[in-house]
Amino acid sequence: MASGNMSNAGVPPMRDRSWGRVAVYVVVWALAVGYLVPFGVVLLNSFRTAEEIAQTSMIGWPTNWVFGNYTAAWATYCIAQTCSGIQPYMWNSALVTVPATILSTLLGAVAGYSISLWRFRGDAWIFGLVTMGVFLPEQMRLIPWTIVLRDLGMTNTIAGLVMIHTIQGLSFTTLFCRNYYVAIPVDLMKAARIDGAGFFRIFWRIVLPLSPPILIVTVIWQFTHIWNEFLYGVTFTTGQQQPVTAALIALSASVADVPQHGIQSAAVVVAALPTLLVYLFGGRYFVRGLTAGAVK
Amino acid sequence: MSALMIRDLHKRFGSVDVLKGVNLDIESGEFIVLVGPSGCGKSTLLNIVAGLEKPSGGTIEIGGRMVNDVAPSDRDIAMVFQSYALYPSMTVRQNITFGMECRNVPRAARDKAVEHVSKLLQIEPLLNRKPSQLSGGQRQRVAMGRALVRDPLLFLFDEPLSNLDAKLRVEMRAEIKQLHARIGTTIVYVTHDQVEAMTMATRIAVMHHGEVQQFADPETIYNRPANLFVARFMGAPPMNTLPARVDGGRVMLGDGSVALPIDAVGLGARDVVLGIRPECIAEPGRRFGDAAPLIIKARVEMIEPTGAETIVTLRLAGEKMIGRVAPDVRLAVGAEAEFAIDVRKLCLFDPKTERLI
Ligand SMILES: Nc1ncnc2c1ncn2[C@@H]1O[C@H](COP(=O)(O)OP(=O)(O)OP(=O)(O)O)[C@@H](O)[C@H]1O
Ligand SMILES: [Mg+2]
Numbered sequence: 001m002a003s004g005n006m007s008n009a010g011v012p013p014m015r016d017r018s019w020g021r022v023a024v025y026v027v028v029w030a031l032a033v034g035y036l037v038p039f040g041v042v043l044l045n046s047f048r049t050a051e052e053i054a055q056t057s058m059i060g061w062p063t064n065w066v067f068g069n070y071t072a073a074w075a076t077y078c079i080a081q082t083c084s085g086i087q088p089y090m091w092n093s094a095l096v097t098v099p100a101t102i103l104s105t106l107l108g109a110v111a112g113y114s115i116s117l118w119r120f121r122g123d124a125w126i127f128g129l130v131t132m133g134v135f136l137p138e139q140m141r142l143i144p145w146t147i148v149l150r151d152l153g154m155t156n157t158i159a160g161l162v163m164i165h166t167i168q169g170l171s172f173t174t175l176f177c178r179n180y181y182v183a184i185p186v187d188l189m190k191a192a193r194i195d196g197a198g199f200f201r202i203f204w205r206i207v208l209p210l211s212p213p214i215l216i217v218t219v220i221w222q223f224t225h226i227w228n229e230f231l232y233g234v235t236f237t238t239g240q241q242q243p244v245t246a247a248l249i250a251l252s253a254s255v256a257d258v259p260q261h262g263i264q265s266a267a268v269v270v271a272a273l274p275t276l277l278v279y280l281f282g283g284r285y286f287v288r289g290l291t292a293g294a295v296k
Numbered sequence: 297m298s299a300l301m302i303r304d305l306h307k308r309f310g311s312v313d314v315l316k317g318v319n320l321d322i323e324s325g326e327f328i329v330l331v332g333p334s335g336c337g338k339s340t341l342l343n344i345v346a347g348l349e350k351p352s353g354g355t356i357e358i359g360g361r362m363v364n365d366v367a368p369s370d371r372d373i374a375m376v377f378q379s380y381a382l383y384p385s386m387t388v389r390q391n392i393t394f395g396m397e398c399r400n401v402p403r404a405a406r407d408k409a410v411e412h413v414s415k416l417l418q419i420e421p422l423l424n425r426k427p428s429q430l431s432g433g434q435r436q437r438v439a440m441g442r443a444l445v446r447d448p449l450l451f452l453f454d455e456p457l458s459n460l461d462a463k464l465r466v467e468m469r470a471e472i473k474q475l476h477a478r479i480g481t482t483i484v485y486v487t488h489d490q491v492e493a494m495t496m497a498t499r500i501a502v503m504h505h506g507e508v509q510q511f512a513d514p515e516t517i518y519n520r521p522a523n524l525f526v527a528r529f530m531g532a533p534p535m536n537t538l539p540a541r542v543d544g545g546r547v548m549l550g551d552g553s554v555a556l557p558i559d560a561v562g563l564g565a566r567d568v569v570l571g572i573r574p575e576c577i578a579e580p581g582r583r584f585g586d587a588a589p590l591i592i593k594a595r596v597e598m599i600e601p602t603g604a605e606t607i608v609t610l611r612l613a614g615e616k617m618i619g620r621v622a623p624d625v626r627l628a629v630g631a632e633a634e635f636a637i638d639v640r641k642l643c644l645f646d647p648k649t650e651r652l653i
Contacts (some may be wrong), residue, residue: 027402037470072478086590141593164625185379185381187377187378187379187380187381188350188381188383188384190346190368190377190381191375191377191381191383191442192383192394193348193367193368193396194346194348194368194369194373194374194375194395195369195395195398195442196369196395196399197368197369201398205383205386205394206383206385206386210384210385254636257387289535
């Protein structure tokens with residue numbers, strides 16, 4: 001019965017506002033609330049004092065709204081003996097995320113372009129190998145990267161993390177750009193070659209101008225993934241070099257007389273802010289780009 | 297001067313032989329149409345001439361220069377694609393000037409060339425639009441403009457009109473023909489529309505299975521097809537071909553109940569395939585030249601009035617044939633009727649080799 005009604009859900013409602021439709025909405029709302037409750041709790045706690053949280057409960061509406069948690073979390077709170085708040089770690093994350101996002105997107109676009117539009121010997125193999133990276137678990141790559149960073153003398157550096165994220169991101173960016181570019185008609189390439197354009201001129205003048213939808217997808221994807229990445233950050237960097245995700249753990253581990261849940265919550269909100277903003281402003285372009293074709 | 301010389305050209309994709317030894321000699325100023333059924337290798341041949349595809353064997357000379365190892369942009373050619381292949385993110389003007397931009401032509405010269413070409417093709421009002429803002433016919437013009445601006449030794453057209461509606465296609469056909477008369481540049485034009493081939497070409501190369509079946513002027517292709525494939529491919533409706541037997545000055549059709557006089561001295565008595573164009577079978581009042589008409593009787597099996605004429609399917613000597621009669625002739629399906637036969641243009645083919653005798 002349910003499935004019978006479900007199949008009506010996609011059809012424009014004529015007479016019966018079917019129960020299946022209602023069921024879909026109930027499920028969707030339940031999921032949405034389920035996802036949002038933890039964030040709501042953290043957000044509310046970030047405006048409550050530590051005392052209030054300790055005396056009442058972790059879950060509750062602020063009796064009086066305080067903003068001090070944010071200034072403390074940003075600039076003064078002590079993390080692993082350094083009392084500078086999460087500000088320097090936010091910078092670290094930005095210094096890792098922004099270059100790695102740009103580099104992996106650009107390199108992925110060039111790689112996807114050459115694989116899809118310039119057939120060369122072994123191109124299918126190279127594509128297969130590159131995209132295998134999408135499916136390899138992170139943990140498997142920890143030890144190889146440890147060796148590489150050590151041999152390059154890049155252990156515990158931001159540049160090391162940029163390199164790792166750029167190279168690993170290539171799997172995803174190449175896959176997506178390649179799948180987008182295969183839709184570009186080969187005749188376009190032929191015409192350009194007759195016109196005398198070479199590899200990079202064709203990329204720059206013809207392919208790149210068609211690319212914004214897919215570049216937005218890869219930038220958003222890379223940005224959120226690299227910003228939220230934790231394992232490499234905590235494994236390959238320590239102390240002052242850590243990205244904010246790793247620093248948050250150190251923060252929550254720091255001992256105080258009263259557990260500083262308010263400040264910790266504020267720090268979490270601040271750390272999540274960049275990806276939240278990217279989602280709020282870029283989310284619909286992301287969806288649009290995923291379904292867009294290269295040439296209408 | 298020879299504009300394009302193709303010698304023993306081979307192309308294989310993996311294990312598939314797509315071109316099996318193509319030879320073509322094209323004089324400067326000719327309008328050559330490559331015609332053939334889908335998949336016979338027309339586009340492949342054009343792509344190899346353009347340098348977009350490498351031949352597996354053979355040589356290409358353009359304007360007397362061997363170009364096998366010359367890049368597409370240095371072959372002094374321009375190409376128009378079936379899909380038009382306009383650069384989607386560029387304006388019409390940029391589409392036309394892109395080639396000159398790649399060759400570092402100074403801006404003043406570029407502007408002048410655009411002006412000249414857009415006037416020639418009447419696309420001046422479109423220059424600042426994007427391809428997505430153009431109709432199919434306009435895109436077609438722009439694609440031609442992009443080729444014309446190059447002023448090459450050789451134009452290559454790959455089914456440039458097949459995405460247009462029927463009316464526009466006829467218009468553009470005439471326009472391209474006039475354009476050729478005006479600029480005189482050699483054109484190699486691919487199509488599988490045999491009307492386009494007949495109307496535009498100075499010479500037609502009919503291709504089939506990766507081989508040139510016949511390379512001749514339209515009249516020869518039509519009236520003296522080199523083999524049965526060409527006979528059946530060119531013309532709509534196609535040439536009737538039926539088993540027959542020559543003996544002395546006569547040819548006996550099908551079951552032998554009908555005989556036509558034919559000038560076939562020296563053939564002796566042998567089996568042949570007779571080819572007769574539908575327009576050589578008409579209503580009995582029709583006169584073909586000065587000779588007294590030859591009248592035969594045949595059973596009418598189907599009639600298809602097109603307005604300008606009526607296509608009639610008839611059975612003659614046990615064989616099915618197609619004729620074309622005047623539209624005002626009344627024919628009854630299933631009944632016997634008289635038809636006039638034009639015996640001047642009969643073709644005889646060898647049944648084994650399928651070649652014209
Ligand atoms: N890159 C390729 N790889 C493998 N086979 C190919 C390739 N390109 C063309 N072919 C094959 O070569 C043959 C000739 O193709 P071609 O495109 O030249 O035909 P065509 O005469 O232009 O046909 P159409 O009238 O449909 O355009 C076809 O059988 C096609 O499948
Ligand atoms: Mg083709």
